[in-house]
Amino acid sequence: MTKLLLSLHVVAAVVAVGPVAVAASMFPRILRRAHAISDESATTLRVLHRICRVYAGVGMAVPVFGFATASSMGVLGDAWLIVSIVLTAVAAAVLILMVLPGQRAALDLIQVASPGQTGAVDGIPPGAGLAMSAGVFNLLWVTVTILMIVRPGSSTGA
Template sequence: MTKFLLSLHVLAAVLAIGPVTVAASMFPRALRRAHSDPGDRDALTTLRMPHRICRVYAAIGIAVPVFGFATASSLGVLGSPWLIASIVLTAAAAGLLVLRILPAQDTALTAAPSGNSGSGPRTSARLAMLTGLFNLLWATVTVLMIVRPGSTTGA
């Protein structure tokens, strides 16, 4: 059962978190393009797509910690420091996505059709920074999941 849960956890991470990290990273560039030519309908469509991917896959991403907790419980490692650190970093990444990145994308999408380019570069830069932090948090969690400090597997 543990191998099955671990497989589901890894698949959920790859299939849910991967698209969010890529789409969130694409959004600032698409925002700069939309602000550089406010009349370009393709730029606006391109801007909507990564935001939609982020929203949908963020909801699907709930499966990652659910399967992660089930796997950790099955392995008996719920109290391990590396797992607790991963849980905290995962919560931070989720909070960053839900509380900062998605609302900023919503605001940018609302402002983009109006051609309000005054805050476009600043918003784009802030979103790029937040997305970079989000991606760094997930990269750290991934490393912790693989290396597992104190593991007796020899990895």
């Protein structure tokens, strides 16, 4: 049963977190170009935002299968797992509190921007905060992935 749960956990992480990581990273770059290009960029941004929103919901399966796997392995109290859980919660908070609202706000601005606008707001290029938030989100997930593979004190000999 542990192998099945672990497989479901890993597949859920790849299928759910991967698209969010890629779409969140692409959004700021497309946003910088969207103010100078056409509605095609705005459409692309809406699709990227939808990918982030939908797969964020699908991503709820990752911790569910993760807790089930950890419970069946008897490692719920291990330090590496607790750190992974905390980092996963921080990544979720970054996504929910920074990335998704930032994308939504950017989409709202694009819809009302006039064609000749540069898109800079108070001298800050659009997407600067979004790029940082997406980077932090991705860095947190890379750290969690490394912890899941290395598992300090594990019996795998890695």
